[in-house]
Structures are given as structure tokens and as C-alpha cells.
Amino acid sequence: MSRAMDSILKKYRRAGIDSLIPMLQDVQAEQGYLSKDAVAEIGRHLKVPASKIYGVATFYNQFRFEKLGRYHIQICRGTACHVKGSATLQKVLEQQLGVKAGQTTRDGLFSLEVVACIGACGLAPVISVNGEFHASVKQEEVGKILDVYRRRAESEGGV
């Protein structure tokens, strides 16, 4: 068991089922996604079958079962962004990355996620890359934005 996992389980030492969602959130914050091992580990800890945990985890949009890319792109598909053309934006992103929303590129550089309103409707359409906002994004700017992160990855090295 990894040390991070260990300390999460410690934090919830006497926890009951009502701590399941916060625990899953902590694990995901630590590891970026919910691995099979982590789910099994939590199951043993809470004395709940893994199937039940998957039942809860898959119900919520927040939980991921695949590793995140180095740059995690969230495209807002909220209403304000929709009326300002986020559907086309999503299509262009998917084309340029070669993945669909919810997936990670093969080189592990980018993952794409669709979210509903990130609360910056005045800046619509919005995409957020590792928490950095890009406001009023036009479809022809998508390539440039991706390039910024590709270059950043290169200069920082290692994936």
C-alpha cells in the first residue's frame, strides 16, 4: 500500500459509510483517479464490498477510473458557454487531441473532461487547463493553446 493511501485510511480510522465519498475524493485528489487497488483497499477498510463502492463512485461525475493527462483540460459545457459555441469548441479539441471527452491522449500529455458551468459564465466559452482559465476561446485559438502546453512540457522535461 502506498504511503499516501495509508495516510488517507488513517485519517478515516473509525469511519463509516458516510465517509465513503470524502474518502474517494481524497484518493482521487492524491492519485488523479480511482485505481482498482485503491477501491479494494477502501472496501476492506470500510468493510463494504468493492461492487458497492463502484456503485456509488460511478454514479457521480467527479470520479475517474483512468489516469489523468499531465495537462487536464476541462471544457465548460454550461448553458452560457453553449450559447457562445462550446459545442464546436469541444469538437475541435477532440479532433486536435484525437481523443474523446473522458479520455487521455496516448502520450499521456492531455486528458479531456466535459464539465457543467465552472462559474465563469461571463468569460464564456471557457476552458481550464490544470486550473488555468482560458476565456472567450475561439475555435481557431485551440491549436495555439495546446501548443503552449506542449512547449511547456518539453521545456520542463519528463512525462
Place this chain on the structure above:
Amino acid sequence: MSEKRKILICMGTSGIAAGATGVARLFEQELGKRNLADGFQIIRTGDRGLFRDVLVDVIEPDGQRTTYEYVKAEDVVPIVEEHLIEGNPYAKRLAGKSYHDFFKSQMRIVLKNCGEIDPEDIEAYVMHDGYSALRKAVQDDSAQIVKTVTDSGLRGRGGAGFLTGMKWKFCREAAGDQKYIVCNADEGDPGAFMDRSVLEGDPHAVIEGMAIAGFAVGASRGVVYCRAEYPLAVKRLQKAIDQSREKGFLGKSVCGSPFEFDISIMQGAGAFVCGEETALLASIEGKRGTPRIKPPFPAQQGLWGKPTVINNVETFANVPHIINHGAEWFASIGTEKSKGTKVFALAGKVKNTGLVEVPMGTTIRELVFGPGGGMLHKKLGLKGVQLGGPSGGCIPAAMADTPIDYESLQSTGAIMGSGGVIIMDEKTCMVDVARYFTGFTVSESCGQCTPCRVGLKRMHEVLTRVVEGEGVPADLEFLGNMGNTICSTSLCGLGQTAPNPVLTTLRYFRDEFDAHVHRRECPAHVCTTLMHYEVIEDMCIKCGACAKVCPAGAVTWERGKTARIDPAKCTRCNACNTACKYMAIR
């Protein structure tokens, strides 16, 4: 401290997105360099409600106030030198007329402190009358508090508009050794952000409201269920809870009285249906967030089976004001049946997008052309307004004089909902918007009941067909029938309201459906499969915007000439159409 000149910097989610953190740091640096730091107090506030990138206010000790908008890093030095030192406002970034108009027509009660105080500093809240209502309440008779809230006429701001005082009364009268107060901060409507702004800008107001509710009904525990997508709100709320515990506003003895109350935060995990109260409670208990049939209502059997008051963020934020100023004062604002103000999240094709708070009964037109500042593009007029998000409806421009109150909106087929208001112009396709909301509810349906799970999916398929130009006349009848069936047979509020966007669009924008189905045309030039990508000569103003963005070199244009699109080269990427503000590409 009051002698200091103040610099206010808006640092909510959108301010930070626009670079406010760096601007605040620069002010500190530049003032420090000039040995001026002692004369100024830099206050990092929540969002004020208007998106103007970074907003900076300079307030003199006598209260005189200068506002700057769109402040960039390079503006900091000139503001410091020209304004703070020499006393001449820096003209380049002075807030313009539309900024001031935005605030002029509002009535700010809930948003009073947003953008005015540092939300991470409890002293600032206390100095603005904070916690005085709670202090007063715990000295009073708890039944009297319930009565005051009932008499004020406050109704839930989470959507349904149930009388808050009645809800509290039911919970107060329910038998139970343990009771709970739950704050619904799930804000699932994908176009709304008022609860986020209140939590980011004035978290103590929500805490105070919850504590007063706790005292009134006899609950000692509170839970705030907050969307996980709102990390800043969670952080500030947690800080506020810790501070108020330290100061004795929460804990074993609230304000020195025998009343005990404490609050914890539970982060949601991204499910729209968890905004529904029974689903929310299931989610707090660590289960799948599926709603259950009511009754029993949460006031009788809520969290862990105990009597529970569940109210929206804005509902709670109103409570301290009601206790402080009295039921009569609150009841004097608004209309006969809808009292007080309502905060709306204005977005879409309008000049000023942001949060506006107006008295109930304000008309849609006043909202759009008052604080909203009018339409985004001069040439594109108002077509309709979507209120209430995925459970709400589209109201056409012809009905823009409808007053915004619970009953009037309901009679149009829309709802007050959470307060999301999306303004749509002639270049917004109503069929596409209806399909968008249906797609949203399809993916957010919890799947328990058949009408909602299967019915909505069928509606979405049919709408997709219509949008892609493959609809048949019978589809429209199908949508109406299916929509009504889903409304009357679904288990919870999600299914019961999910067809509203489609049903209202069918009612008010039938001609747009007909155009898609009968003429295979999208009058708003939005549905890309129906586009021909040709320039309409009469509409083209020869600006060349389309030629500039075309990645395929398919558009030819010369100054003063109508643009032309070469179908052989066109890849149908739609960039030209997005760039054209004149509906000249079809």
C-alpha cells in the same frame, strides 16, 4: 485603521481567472517600494458580480470611491503614481458608464457584502453588522424567530419557492432528539453561479443564517452540501467556519447562550440530481444520490431519518437581514406573494454578464436592458430568455414584460428556479437550446424511474434528428405528448420538470421547429448540418471577418466587396459563421 486609504481588489473565481492575484501582489510590491504600504489597506474581496476582468477600487477615508475596470499588471504602476501619489485618477482604466449603470438599478441585500469585504476576515463581517442578528436571535424566543421568518414572506430560493417559515415550523414541531440544518449549495443549474458568489464573497452570512435556523428549530448540527466544482467557495467557507467557532458564534455555547450549534462541509461529487433534497441527503449519507418519494418530507424525516431543514444558500443569506430589520421591512419589498429580492445570474448574449439582485416583480425587460446593459451585438435583437435552467423554460421577447415572481413565471411555463437567466438573440437556435437541456437531463437522470430514464432519451433522439434536418412533422407531436407524460409520471422533480425547456419552446417558438422540419432550415444559422455555407449578399457588410478566420482558405474577400465561400475548399468547420455578427452566412 479608518484613516487608511483602502484598495479593494475583486478576487472571486472569475477575478482570479483574469489575473487578480498578480495585480494584488503588484500593488503590495509597488506600495512597499515607495514606503507607502502603511497608508493603505489592501482588501481582497469576493466577486462583485460583474465580469470586468480585474476590478480595483480606491476608497478614500471620507468614502469617496474610484473604480477601475479591466486592470492589467502594467496598469498598477500608473495607478499608484498618478492616482495614489499625485491624486489624479488614471483615466485609461476608469470604470465607464455601463459599469455604473449595472449597479444603479439593483437592490443589494444578499449581495451587500460581496465585493465589499474580505470574506476571509471575520472582523470585516462583524464590522458590517455581522452576527448581530444571531446575537439577537439567541436571546429571543425560538418560536418568535420562526414567526418573524414566516411573517416576512421569505420563500425558498432553491427553486420551488416554499415558504421558509412554514418549513421551519414543521421541523420545529417534529419529534426528535437530534435535528439537522442542511444548506443546499449544490447549484446544479449549468448556467448559474449566485450561490458560489455568495459563498466566496460573504460566507459568514450563510453561517449566520444556518445558526439562526438551528436555534429556531432546535437543531445542533448543520451541514453545507457544496459542489465539488467550487474549490474556492469550499476553502473560504471552511475558513469562515473555523473563525466563527473561534469567536464563539459556533460551538458549545453560541454567543454565550446555552444554544449549541456547529457546521461541517460535505463536498458533492458532481451529480445534478443531488440538488434535489432527498437525493442530497442520501449523498451525505454516503449513498448513490437517488431521490425518494415524498412524503415523508425532510422536515419530518431527513438526514439519518431525523427532522431536517434544508434550504438554499441564498435563502439562508436573507435570514440575518430579516432578523435585523424585521419581517415588515422584508415584506415591503417585492410583490404581493413574492417578497424580497432575487439574485440572478445573467449570461448569454447580453452586454453585462454577471450577478444582479433586484426586487421581486422586476420585469424581464428591465433586467436585460437595465443592469444587463442591453444586447451584446447591436444588430442582433432579443429573441427570448431562458429562466430556471434545465427545469425551466424559454420565454419569448414578446413576453419580456412579464414580472419576475414565482406565480407569473409559473404561468408562462418557465420557473424561477435557481435564478439562472440566459439571454438569447436572433443567432441562438431555440431548438438547439431545447436539445442542449434535454441532453443535460438525460445524462443527469438517476435512472430510477422509466419515464425520466427512457422518455427523456427518446426525446433527445428526436430533437437530435430535428436539429440535423431529418425530422418529420410527427416528431413535433411526439415531443409534446412525451413531454407531458414525463412531467406527470416521473418520480422526482428532475423528471417532472425536465421536459419544460422543450415544451415551452414548442409553445412559443413553434415556427423554428417548423423551419427545421418542413424547410430543413435553421433560422438562427446555428445547426451546422443545415448550413450551406454561402454568403447572403443583402446581409453582408463586407467586413471580412469570415475571411480572416477561415483555416481552409475557402473564403475570398477584398475590401469593399462581398465575401464568397468556395464550396470545394470549405471544410464546414463553421469558423466563418461564428465570426459573422450579421447573420450573413447561411
